[in-house]
Amino acid sequence: MVGASMKEGFAATMRSWRLLLPLYILNLAAAVIVVTPLQFALQQYWGTSVISSPLRQAFSIPALVEFLLHNGDLVRTLFRIFLTVLFLYEILSVFLDGGILAALRSGEAQGLSRKLFEGGAAYFFRFLRLFLISIPFMIVGGIILGLIDAPLSSLMDSSQRPVEIFLVLGARIAVAVLLFSYIRAVMDYAKVAAVSEDRRVMWKAFWRGLGFSVRNFGRAYGMFLILLLIYLATVALHLYVNSSINESTAVLILLLFIIEQLFVLVRIGERVWFFGSELSLFSKLASVVAIRPVAFDPSPAEPLPHTGTPHAPLP
Amino acid sequence: MRLLRTLLLLLCTLSPPLLSQMKIFDTPLSPRIANYTIHAELHPESETVTGREAITWRNTTTRAVSTLQFHLYLNAFANNQSTFMKESRGRNRGFSSGTKQEEWGYINVSRMNLWTGANLLPSLAYIHPDDENADDRTVAEVKLPKPCGPAETIRVDVEFTSKLPRVFARSGFAEGGFFMVAQWFPKIGVLQPDGWNCHEYHSNSEFFADFGVYDVQISVPRDYVVAANGTLVGKRRANSTMTYQYHQEDVHDFVWAADPRFITRHGVFHNDSTGGDVDITIFTYRTNETYAPVHLDAARHALAYFQEWFGVYPYRTLTIVDPPANARGAGGMEYPAFFTTMTIWWLPKGIHVSAMVTIHEFGHNYFQGMLASNEFEEAWLDEGINSYAELKSMERYYGTPGSYIDFLGLKMDGVTFHRSSYITSPNLDRVVEKSWLYAPGQYSRMSYSKPALLLRTLEGIVGQETMARIMKTYFQEWKFKHPRTENFIAVANRVAKQDLSWYFAQVLYGTGSLDYAVESVRTEPLTGKAGFVGSDSTLRFVDEKRKGQFESVIEVVRKGTVIVPVDVLFVFDDGNRIRETWDGKREWREFRFRSASRLSYAVVDPDRKLVLDTDMRNNSRRMHEERRGVWRVALELLYRVQSLLQHLTFFS
Ligand SMILES: [Zn+2]
Numbered sequence: 003m004v005g006a007s008m009k010e011g012f013a014a015t016m017r018s019w020r021l022l023l024p025l026y027i028l029n030l031a032a033a034v035i036v037v038t039p040l041q042f043a044l045q046q047y048w049g050t051s052v053i054s055s056p057l058r059q060a061f062s063i064p065a066l067v068e069f070l071l072h073n074g075d076l077v078r079t080l081f082r083i084f085l086t087v088l089f090l091y092e093i094l095s096v097f098l099d100g101g102i103l104a105a106l107r108s109g110e111a112q113g114l115s116r117k118l119f120e121g122g123a124a125y126f127f128r129f130l131r132l133f134l135i136s137i138p139f140m141i142v143g144g145i146i147l148g149l150i151d152a153p154l155s156s157l158m159d160s161s162q163r164p165v166e167i168f169l170v171l172g173a174r175i176a177v178a179v180l181l182f183s184y185i186r187a188v189m190d191y192a193k194v195a196a197v198s199e200d201r202r203v204m205w206k207a208f209w210r211g212l213g214f215s216v217r218n219f220g221r222a223y224g225m226f227l228i229l230l231l232i233y234l235a236t237v238a239l240h241l242y243v244n245s246s247i248n249e250s251t252a253v254l255i256l257l258l259f260i261i262e263q264l265f266v267l268v269r270i271g272e273r274v275w276f277f278g279s280e281l282s283l284f285s286k287l288a289s290v291v292a293i294r295p296v297a298f299d300p301s302p303a304e305p306l307p308h309t310g311t312p313h314a315p316l317p
Numbered sequence: 318m319r320l321l322r323t324l325l326l327l328l329c330t331l332s333p334p335l336l337s338q339m340k341i342f343d344t345p346l347s348p349r350i351a352n353y354t355i356h357a358e359l360h361p362e363s364e365t366v367t368g369r370e371a372i373t374w375r376n377t378t379t380r381a382v383s384t385l386q387f388h389l390y391l392n393a394f395a396n397n398q399s400t401f402m403k404e405s406r407g408r409n410r411g412f413s414s415g416t417k418q419e420e421w422g423y424i425n426v427s428r429m430n431l432w433t434g435a436n437l438l439p440s441l442a443y444i445h446p447d448d449e450n451a452d453d454r455t456v457a458e459v460k461l462p463k464p465c466g467p468a469e470t471i472r473v474d475v476e477f478t479s480k481l482p483r484v485f486a487r488s489g490f491a492e493g494g495f496f497m498v499a500q501w502f503p504k505i506g507v508l509q510p511d512g513w514n515c516h517e518y519h520s521n522s523e524f525f526a527d528f529g530v531y532d533v534q535i536s537v538p539r540d541y542v543v544a545a546n547g548t549l550v551g552k553r554r555a556n557s558t559m560t561y562q563y564h565q566e567d568v569h570d571f572v573w574a575a576d577p578r579f580i581t582r583h584g585v586f587h588n589d590s591t592g593g594d595v596d597i598t599i600f601t602y603r604t605n606e607t608y609a610p611v612h613l614d615a616a617r618h619a620l621a622y623f624q625e626w627f628g629v630y631p632y633r634t635l636t637i638v639d640p641p642a643n644a645r646g647a648g649g650m651e652y653p654a655f656f657t658t659m660t661i662w663w664l665p666k667g668i669h670v671s672a673m674v675t676i677h678e679f680g681h682n683y684f685q686g687m688l689a690s691n692e693f694e695e696a697w698l699d700e701g702i703n704s705y706a707e708l709k710s711m712e713r714y715y716g717t718p719g720s721y722i723d724f725l726g727l728k729m730d731g732v733t734f735h736r737s738s739y740i741t742s743p744n745l746d747r748v749v750e751k752s753w754l755y756a757p758g759q760y761s762r763m764s765y766s767k768p769a770l771l772l773r774t775l776e777g778i779v780g781q782e783t784m785a786r787i788m789k790t791y792f793q794e795w796k797f798k799h800p801r802t803e804n805f806i807a808v809a810n811r812v813a814k815q816d817l818s819w820y821f822a823q824v825l826y827g828t829g830s831l832d833y834a835v836e837s838v839r840t841e842p843l844t845g846k847a848g849f850v851g852s853d854s855t856l857r858f859v860d861e862k863r864k865g866q867f868e869s870v871i872e873v874v875r876k877g878t879v880i881v882p883v884d885v886l887f888v889f890d891d892g893n894r895i896r897e898t899w900d901g902k903r904e905w906r907e908f909r910f911r912s913a914s915r916l917s918y919a920v921v922d923p924d925r926k927l928v929l930d931t932d933m934r935n936n937s938r939r940m941h942e943e944r945r946g947v948w949r950v951a952l953e954l955l956y957r958v959q960s961l962l963q964h965l966t967f968f969s
Contacts, residue, residue: 057946
């Protein structure tokens with residue numbers, strides 16, 4: 003079932019490839035906002051000096067040190083801009099999550115940009131609330147992590163050989179990643195539930211996401227981890243490709259830049275694939291249990307003229 | 318009882334049969350003014366060392382002296398009222414002191430007699446020669462019953478208990494069984510013609526002592542492994558303890574470390590200069606095992622370089638201690654024929670921190686070990702000159718420009734390493750300053766970074782070959798003595814056959830900085846005469862054109878107050894290069910050239926000789942802006958930011 007969902011998610015991602023373009027443009031635009039003032043400052047500072055000559059071949063620490071130490075205030079300002087953009091982008095991605103889910107759920111291949119923004123707008127405040135609801139759970143997760151980590155940490159201190167330390171360190175990282183991934187998966191399913199079942203009460207959506215990922219622990223979590231592994235493999239491949247190209251000529255610089263942009267695009271696609279697969283898995287497994295909220299709802303005696311989107315479909 | 322104890326002490330301290338036969342150097346290398354025989358016992362459970370010592374000391378001045386002064390360094394860690402703790406606020410070299418009862422340390426002298434039997438203890442008073450801190454107990458003074466005349470030798474017998482603090486600054490214990498027993502015994506000050514030189518233990522200062530011979534017996538529980546800076550000449554087993562006996566000659570300190578977990582690795586340096594080998598031993602841990610060869614190899618290479626550049630390393634042993642992770646405050650510290658290094662086992666090998674620490678600390682065997690300058694008063698003579706030697710060693714060992722860092726294509730050399738510290742605040746202090754009087758944060762800038770850079774700059778001024786002779790002569794003439802800054806300058810002037818005082822006055826005794834800049838460049842077609850020329854009846858209009866001729870005008874300025882002659886290079890579009898020298902005495906100078914080609918760029922100090930220059934960016938100016946380098950950097954940054962933003966979407 004996981005395989006089928008991933009396959010369906012992949013197909014949905016491919017079908018909605020037009021969705022990737024606005025996502026990519028937003029990513030690029032945010033990065034340009036950060037980098038352009040820095041580029042301008044660097045050009046001002048290095049442009050007329052021969053100190054910038056080695057930069058054509060490789061990144062030069064001596065040149066960078068001169069720049070950082072002689073432009074402390076500017077660097078601090080740029081860093082603040084950077085942090086602000088990071089924060090805003092985080093908010094933006096809450097908005098985009100709603101849009102991606104809405105666009106994927108529509109099952110259409112056209113007019114996706116409009117759906118992205120409409121969906122984003124429709125779910126933004128709900129997802130923001132969900133984000134806030136998730137914070138205490140993140141804290142609980144942090145405490146659990148601390149509890150698991152403490153004995154591992156003391157094990158690491160008493161380890162005698164680097165191999166042991168590496169293993170324990172690996173275990174610590176693995177525990178943190180696994181725990182965080184699970185919280186992440188719960189949040190994803192809460193969003194999927196909110197969109198699929200058009201829920202407005204977000205703590206209920208969160209509960210639904212949690213319930214879903216507890217009941218279908220193996221499938222929901224397993225699929226998340228498989229997708230995460232694919233994502234990490236892409237990052238690793240990217241780093242490898244990056245380090246193996248020595249950008250010494252203008253052509254190579256441009257080539258590397260294009261490759262980098264393709265990688266960014268692929269990774270954005272993988273994010274969409276996450277949602278596509280989760281939507282699919284949710285629709286396959288959740289329909290069975292979805293009767294329950296309906297069962298508690300007193301059904302109206304006769305259809306009202308202005309019913310909204312129906313709740314979860316009956317089997 | 319007392320008689321028995323005195324007799325026993327005499328028996329043990331004065332004529333242990335092994336010691337009388339032990340001799341390392343046929344002729345003493347140093348004046349051997351302060352000689353110590355010590356019996357020490359480590360009590361791990363109470364983190365204490367109990368000891369008895371006999372100090373045999375000679376008055377080498379021309380005046381009689383009626384007091385003796387002693388360093389009681391461990392009292393720096395007795396409480397938060399000591400000068401060390403007040404100055405450091407409990408932080409030293411990045412580490413913090415503890416506050417629990419067992420984390421403090423002290424040294425308590427329970428007996429101090431002259432060999433004649435006279436009890437000196439009642440006259441013991443704590444003094445504070447450097448400040449008004451009456452609570453500091455790191456220097457003690459005792460009165461002699463009768464003055465000690467010139468050339469007279471006296472012996473003082475002392476009993477003491479040293480409670481080690483938890484390691485944060487050099488000495489102490491760490492959980493797990495590590496003991497760094499340094500600055501641990503009552504140590505006599507240095508008597509100079511103008512009196513005792515015996516400073517308090519300061520946060521920003523190291524040490525100063527006379528040379529001598531050390532015979533030290535150390536008793537530890539049997540499972541402990543001991544590292545010390547002497548030659549092991551014997552060991553004796555008792556019920557639960559093991560006693561190790563060490564002998565060392567012509568050093569000014571004795572230090573040891575102990576830990577049951579120590580493992581050792583050995584290396585040998587074949588010393589062609591002395592004909593004998595230097596046994597190098599590193600005391601390390603299983604966790605750091607893979608780094609042992611890195612330290613041993615760095616030490617072997619440093620030995621070779623220092624012998625080639627400065628002179629012979631005469632000791633037969635070199636002991637390296639690699640402290641555990643919970644005692645890094647003990648790491649990176651030098652003692653004669655012994656040093657502590659640092660291993661960060663997870664650090665990539667391309668970041669050469671471990672080798673750098675080993676090379677630096679080894680270098681101190683020369684600069685302060687054998688050239689025993691006063692670290693309290695002139696820290697640059699040891700830290701600064703040693704940083705310069707370290708920089709050169711790293712360049713030779715790893716090659717430039719990646720001598721300090723060569724990782725993922727990022728390369729950093731020692732000059733950049735020291736510049737990144739120095740240029741952030743170049744004018745606050747002068748180099749030659751008592752180390753506790755520097756402005757906050759200036760100690761490392763003024764005693765490590767600026768000296769390393771000013772010596773590299775001096776190398777640029779006098780040439781590498783002359784500089785090498787200066788350093789070698791300085792070492793040869795001042796080894797096993799107490800050189801001062803004036804002595805270094807005198808050697809430099811004599812060897813360079815020129816008076817370099819103008820340079821040292823600016824960079825060692827002055828607070829100014831050096832900064833040359835190309836202020837403006839201009840290049841345009843040369844015009845001939847134009848307009849009305851001649852007079853009265855001969856007045857005529859001319860408009861001469863000179864084809865293919867250009868005039869370039871370059872303004873070079875001195876922005877800092879430090880004046881040093883500087884080379885200026887002018888490069889033209891046709892590849893033609895012109896090099897000029899400017900004395901820098903005026904604040905600016907204009908250069909004008911007529912040539913067949915336009916100017917491409919101008920550079921002051923094109924060979925980067927004056928690394929003391931606080932702003933390297935303004936050292937050159939192009940006619941046309943260069944863009945490709947910045948584009949390359951910007952594109953790379955762009956992608957990295959994109960990537961980071963992409964990762965962030967997983968947190969939304
Ligand atoms: Zn040092």
